[in-house]
Amino acid sequence: MIDTAISIAFWASSLLTLAILLLPSQYNPQKARQNGSDKSQVRVQILVLGDIGRSPRMQYHALSIARRGGHVDIIGYNESDPHPDLTSNAAISIVPLPPHPAFLQTSNKLLFLVFAPLKVLFQIASLWACLAYRTKPAKWMLIQNPPSIPTLAVASVVCFLRQTRLVIDWHNFGYSILALKLGDGHPVVRLSKWYERVFCGMATAHLCVTRAMARVLKEDFGIMQAPILPLHDRPASHFKPILDSKETIQFLQSLPEAAAVKAELETGEARVLVSSTSWTADEDFSVLIDALCQYSKIACTENTSLPRVLAIITGKGPQKEMYLNEISAREAAGKLEKVTIKTAWLTTLDYAKLLGCASLGVSLHTSSSGVDLPMKVVDMFGAGLPVVGWSRFEAWPELVTEGVNGRGFGSAQELSEHLTDLFGSSGKLQTLREGAQKESLRRWDQEWDPIAGKLFGLVD
Template sequence: MYHAESFAAMGWETYIVGYKGAKLIPSLLQVPHVRELYLPQPPAFIANLPRLLFLLWAPYKILFQALTVLSTLLGELPYAPEFILVQNPPSIPTLALVQLCARLTGSKLVIDWHNLGYSILALRLGASNPVVGLAKMFEKTFGRKAYAHLFVTHAMKGVLVRDWKLLGIKAVLHDRPPSHFHACEPTEIHDLFSRLDLRPAGEDFLPPSSPPLSTPFTRLRDLPPSSLSPAFAATLPDRREDRPALVVSSTSWTADEDFAVLLNAMAFYEKRARAVNSPPKENPQKGDKHDRLPKMLVIVTGKGPLREKFTQDIDECQKLWQWVRCVPMWLEAADYPLLLGSADLGVSLHLSSSKLDLPMKIVDMFGCGLPVCALGFDCLSELVGEGNGRVFKDAGGLAAECETVLKGFPHAPELEKLKQGLVLQKSPTAGEKWNTWAEEWDRVVKPIVTHRPGVE
C-alpha cells in the first residue's frame, strides 16, 4: 500500500491488486490515481487443514489463484502497465504469474523482497520436507530475473545476489513509517482510550475512570480561568500518575512468532513485580518508589489463525495475576498508529524465518517514538540498537528487559533514555538513517522507475 501511494503521488495511474480484507490505509484512500482490483478468495478451509490434507488440497488452491490473478492482470486492467511491482512472499504461484504477465504485456517487473516464501512454508512442513525444496527451486527460478529487485536489508541483498545470481537493478529499501505515525499528545490518548474497550483487563486492575472525564491513562485537569479564552472549556487531558505501563505487541498471529515467549515473560514479570513491590515485613516504610515495578497492561493487536488459542491460554493464566493483564485487540487502520503513539514500550516476537528480513512492526513503533524490546536474530542490528531498544533471546530475557526499562514508571530513567535515543535518531542530522517512507522511496525507488538507475 505504501508503494502504491508513492507511485500515485508521482501522478501515475496506480492499480492495487489484492484480496479484500482489512481496509486500505486512510492516506491511500485520499490519493488520486489509485484504483482497487480485488481477487476472489480461495476456499478458506484449505489454510486450516492438517498437514497431509493441506498438501492434497494445495494444488487446487494454486490453480485457483493462478486463474484469478491472470484474469485480473490480463483482463481487467484497461491497458498494459509500465511497471508491475510484486511483494514476495507469497511466492507460489505469484512470481511465475507476474513473470508471464510482464512478458505478455512488455511491463517491467519489480520484485520487493520482504522475506523468502519457502522459509515460511518450512515453519509449517519442516525444512527437510521435499515440498519445501520444490518451493525454494520455484522461488529461485522465477525470482531470479526482474527489471529491479528491492530488499529490506543489506543481509538479504547479499545472500540472494550471491546464492541466486539475481539479474537486474538491485537496491536496499529499508522499511520506514509514513509521516502520520507519531508520538501522541495527551488529547489524542484521551480520545483513543475513551473509545477502546479495555473491559477484558478487569475493573479491579485498571485505575477507576469515567469517560469522557477520565480514562485509565488520562484525566481532564482544571485550568485557571485566566489561562484560556472564554470560548474554550477550562479542561485539558493529562497523563495519570497512577496509570499502568502500556506495552504493545502487533502480530499477524502466525507460526513465525512464538507466543509462548510473551506468555511466559508476563508470568515472570508478575512474579518479579510481586517480589519487588511487597514491602519488607520488618519495615513496611522501606523501599524506594523508583525501584518499584508498575502494573503492566499488554495489548496484542492483529488477527490471525493462532489468536484464539493464545486468548484461551492467557485468560486462564491471568486469573491469578495482580500486576499484569493482556488484552488481544483488533484495531482499524486509523487507530493503530494512535495506539503505538500512546504506548510506553513495544514488543516484537518476530523471528525471521529466513533470518534476512526485518519486522515492519518495529519500524511503525519507531515512527511513533516507541522504544522496542525485540526477539533477536542475525540481521536485527540493521534496525534495533542500544539507542532505540533492547534485544532478548527468550521469555526470561524479555521479562528482565521489561523490568529494567519500566522500573520507577511513570518516571523510569531507562525508558526515558530510549525515548531520547529515538528522538536523536529521527533528527535532521541523522540523514537517511531514519527518514520517512516518502523520503526513502524517493531516494531509492524513484530514480529506478524514472529510468535513472544508478543503484547497484
Template sequence: MGRRGRAAVVVLGDFGRSPRMQYHALSLARQAFLEVDVIAYGGTDPHGAVLENQSIHLHKMRPIVLEGFPKLLHFFMLPFKALSQFFMLLWYLCIKITAPDVFIVQNPPSVPTLIAVNLASWWRKSTFVVDWHNFGYTLLGLSLGRSHLLVKTYHWLENHYGKKADGSLCVTKAMQHELAQNWGIKATVLYDQPPEFFHPASLQEKHALFCRLKEDLSHPCGIRDCVSFGRVSSAAIHGEEPYANSTLFTTQVDHDIFLKQDRPALIVSSTSWTRDEDFSMLLEAAVMYDRRASAVLNEDDSIEEELLWTDICNGKQYLYPRLLFVITGKGPEREKYEEKIKKLHLKRVAFRTMWLSAEDYPLLLGAADLGVCLHTSSSGLDLPMKVVDMFGCGLPVCAVSFSCIEELVKVEKNGLLFSSSSELADELLMLFKGFPDKSDALKSLRDGALETGSCARWASEWEQHAMPLIDEVISGSKK
C-alpha cells in the same frame, strides 16, 4: 520522472495487512505521478490515505479457501489452490486492468505470483519489479521442513522466476547479500521507514484514543484483573472528576488533559499470530514480572484482588507499576493464546487483544510506553516493519534477537534485545522501575527512538532508492 502512465501493485494477500505495499501504491501515485492499479485480496480496509487517493484503483480478488475439506486432504488440495490463484491472477493482470508500464509484486508468496506476473509482463509488454520481503520457501519450511520435496520445488521456482524480474528491491543489506551471492539477483535495499502518519501522539490524541477504547481497555466483558478494577480513579470515586472525562491513563479537567500518576504502563505488541512469532515467550515473561513485582510488595498468594483495588483508589504508589499489554493483529493462533491468557490469573499484569483501524493503530503506538516485537524471521534476513512503525512514533522497543535485527534496533540507544523470556522479564523490571517519573532507562530509550524515527521517512527513502530503479526499468522498456 514525469507522468508516464500506470503501475500495477500485486499482492497475493490482504492488502489492508500489507503496509509496505500500501506505501508503494501511495508513492507511485504521489511521487511518481502514476495511475496505480492494486490487485490484491480484500478483507481489511487499507489506510484512509490509500482509499482517498483518486489515482489508486483497488481490484479485490476473491480468496480461495480450503475450508470444508478434511485436514488430511489440505496438502493434496494445495496444487489445486495454486492453479486457481494462477488463473485468477492472469485474468486480472492480463485482461481486467489497463496494461501498466511496470508491475511491482510482493514476495512472498512466490507461487504462483512470480510465475503469473512474469507471464503477464510478457503478454502486456510491461516490466516487473519484485519487492523481496522474505523468502517464500523458508516460510513453507516452517511447517514442512527445509528438506521436504515441496519446499525444494518451491525454492527452485522462487529462484528461477525471481531472476526474470527487470529489477528487485529488498528490505535489508543481509538479504541483498544473500540474493547476490546465492541467487544471482542484484537487488536495491529499500529500508522500511514510517510514513508521515506515524508520529508521537499529543496529549489530546492520547485522551481521544483512550476514550474511544475505554471499555475495550478498562473493562472488557468477563475479565476481572488489575486493570479492570482500576478503570475509575480514586478522584472519580470521590466525585472530583466525571467518569466520562476519565480513562485508565488520562483525565480531563475543564480544557486541560493530564496523564494519571497511578496509570498502568502501556506495552504494545503487534503480531500476525503465526509460528514465526513465539508468543509464549511474552506470556512467560509477564508471569515472571508479575511474581517479582508482587514479591517486592510483600504480597503472598492469598491476597485478594480487592485489596489491590483499594490501594489503587487510595493512590498508593508501587516500585513496579501494573502493566497492560495490548496485542494487536489477526492470525490463526490468536484464539489459542487468548485461552492461555485467561488461565494466568496475574495480579500486576493484564492483557488485551484487539484489531485496530489503520488510523487508530499509529495513535496507539504514539501513546504507548514500550513496544515488544516477537518476530524472528523464517529466513533470518528480513526486518519487522512493526518496529519501524514504533520508532516513527518515538516508541522504544524490546525485540527478539536474530541475525540481522541490529540493522534496525541499536541496543541501549532505541531499544533492547532478548533471547529468552527471563531476559525480557529482566528488561521489563529494569525499564519500568519507578514508573512513571523515575524510569530513567525508559526515558533514555524513548529519546533514542525519537531520534531514529526522525532520521528518515518512507517518502524520502522511496524517492532515493525505489524511484530511480522504477524509472530505469520503465525507460529501458521504451527503448
C-alpha cells in the same frame, strides 16, 4: 484419412486463432507518451497475494507512486480497510482478488498438502484474469514476495506477454516460511526454493528490506545482472509521537481494552505495552506470555513498586484462539495479577495513535530467513515508541541500535528482565524513548525517492 487431417487442421487453427485473440493487450510506450507527460504515463501494477489492508509497505509504494504523478492498480484481497489515503486518491485503483473457497484453508499438515495444489490452481486463474485482463497494460509490475507460489510464475508470464517490466519487492523468502510448517528438508520446501530462484531471474530489478537480504539474493540466488536495491522500511506520516500527556491519557482511556485500568492510567500507576502480531508460527507468542507472568510474580513479591502493565495485542491470524486460551488459563491460575492482556483490531489511524501513546513496544518476529525485518518495529519507531524485540537473527542490527532506541532478547527470561528494568526505572525507558523519537525523523519518502522513485522514473 483426409477428412481426419482436415478436421485436425481446422481445430488446431481455431484454437490458435482463439489463443491469439485472447492474448492480453500489451504496454505501448509510444501511446503512453501521447497520453501525458513522462511521469503521468507511468502506470504500475502492484500485486499483493494477501490482504491489501495488512500490507503497509505495498500501500506506501502505491501512495508514493501516485503522489509523484504515476497511476497505480493495487491488486490483492480486500479483507480489511486499507490506508484512507489509498481509497481517496484518484490515481490509485484497488482491484480485489476473489477469495479462495473456505474449505481449502486448513492447519492440518496432511490436508494442507492435498489442498495446497487446489488453492494454487484457483489463485493462478484469478491472478491471470486480474493481471492480464481486468487491468490496463502497465509499464511496471511490482510484486510482493512472499508468497512466491504462484505469484512469481504468473507475473513473469503476464509481464512477458504485456511487455511490462517486473520488479520483485522481497520481504522474505517463500521457501523459508514454508519450512516453518513442513521442515527444511521437505521435498516441497526444496522445490519451492528452486522455483523461487528460477523465476526471480525474470525480474528487471529487485527491491529488498535489508542489506543482508540483498547479499543472499546475490550470493545464494545468483542474481548478477538485475539491480538489487535495499529499501529499508520507514514509517508513513500518520505514525508520529504524541507528546501531549493529556491527549495520551484521553485516548488510552477511550479504548474499551483499557476499561479495567482507567484510574491507574490517569495516576501513572499503569504502563501500556503494545505488540502487533499475525498470530502465525514465525512468532512464538508464548514468549511474551511467559515474560508477563514472570513480571507479575516479581511485581507482586519482590518489587511491589513496579507498575501494572496493560498489554494490548493487535492483529488477526490462525493461532489467535490458541493463545487466547493460554492467556485465560494463566489468568485463572492467578499468574497475571499485575498484568492485563487484551487483544484488539484497530483502524489504521487508531493503531498509529495507540503506538504514539504506549510506553513500550514488543516484537516477537523471529525471521524464518534471518534476513528480513518486522514492519511493526518500523511503525513503533515512527511513533517514537521504544522497542524490545527478538534479536537472534542477522538483520536485527540494521533496524535497532541496542540501548539507544531499543533492546533485544532471546528468551522469555531476558524479556522479563528488560520489562522489570525499564518499568522500574523511568530514566532508562526515557533514554530509549528519546532514541526512538530521533529514529522517527527518518521517513518513508526519504528512503523511497532516491531508490524506487528513480527506478520507476518518477524522481529525477
